[in-house]
Amino acid sequence: MKRHTLSQYLADFLQTAKFKDYAPNGLQVEGRAEIKTIVTGVTACQALIDEAVKLNADAILVHHGFFWKNEPEVITGMKQRRIKSLLESDINLFGYHLPLDAHPMIGNNAELGRRLGMINAEPVEAFGDGLLWQGKLDLPMKGEDFAKHIESHLNRAPQHISAVSHSIQSVAWCTGGAQDYIDMAAQLGVDAFISGEISERTFHCAVEQGVDYFAAGHHATELYGIQALGHHLAQEFGLTHHFVDIVNPV
Incomplete structure (x- = not known):
């Protein structure tokens, strides 16, 4: 090619x-x-x-x-x-960068939504230029159980800020360093928000707006879009594809 x-x-x-x-x-x-x-x-x-x-x-x-x-x-x-x-x-x-986050088929957000089983995963066009996504879990979970669910699928324990006592079913997310999207997620009325990183201010934003926050790792939340893109190109054009994961704990 x-x-x-x-x-x-x-x-x-x-x-x-x-x-x-x-x-x-x-x-x-x-x-x-x-x-x-x-x-x-x-x-x-x-x-x-x-x-x-x-x-x-x-x-x-x-x-x-x-x-x-x-x-x-x-x-x-x-x-x-x-x-x-x-x-x-x-x-x-x-x-x-952002084009891979946002892509509806093979993007980081689409792939994370599939991996975590958030059905009807779709971008929320009115918020975050389509980079903020929203979906629902098939069944509601307690916050600590959802944290274990994330860990089991991403092989990394998230940092969990517990803000509400009710169970979690509606979830918004944006991979990577998008912790400040939590304010937009709160406007959507979701139970929880997932991103990669956390800042000092994120704790207060979560608690005061009643949104559980899960910092699941910048690297861990963005492993899957680039893999999916490589697989897509291999299938479309017969290219030989190798995904190489350089482990990063952040």
């Missing part, structure tokens, strides 16, 4: 033009023109790049790529080493 064909397909499939993002979506570092083997991972860290080199990858696709807003523009230190590794091995790097 030609690099430019893959790049255009992903731009259309993920609707990248719809998003005003914190980093460029699409091809970030140019490598060889022909792509047969792809590696997917959450973050374009050195360990992922090293694994891609071992796997003879032609391209790496990640959720967290390079060139974030307000980061230093110079290519020195850690950034230089990462980019040098890509250029020396002629590997393409593609990064997709």
Whole structure:
């Protein structure tokens, strides 16, 4: 598959033009023109790049790529080493941030909703530009039981802020560092909100608005969209796909 064909397909499939993002979506570092083997991972860290080199990858696709807003523009230190590794091995790097969170088929939020069994999972377009999702559990659960349910599916115990005594059935979520979406979730009248991270202020927002909060891990909540994208490309174009999980406890 030609690099430019893959790049255009992903731009259309993920609707990248719809998003005003914190980093460029699409091809970030140019490598060889022909792509047969792809590696997917959450973050374009050195360990992922090293694994891609071992796997003879032609391209790496990640959720967290390079060139974030307000980061230093110079290519020195850690950034230089990462980019040098890509250029020396002629590997393409593609990064997709908010478009991968929001995608209704293979996005991080869609995949998390399926994994946790939140039926009728769908984006709430009026809140958070479609990045905030809402659904229902098949059966209500106590907060501590829902925490165990999350742990069993994500292999990571969430930090649980218990705000209400009633059981949980309606849930809103947004993966990654979206803890401040809890205020929008509260407006939806849900019993609980899930995201990846937690801030000091999140505790008070949860308690005062009566919404149980589950900080399930930035990495843990965003493992599945990039995997699903890799599987999709393998099926559509016959590419060889390897997902590489560089374990991150955050």
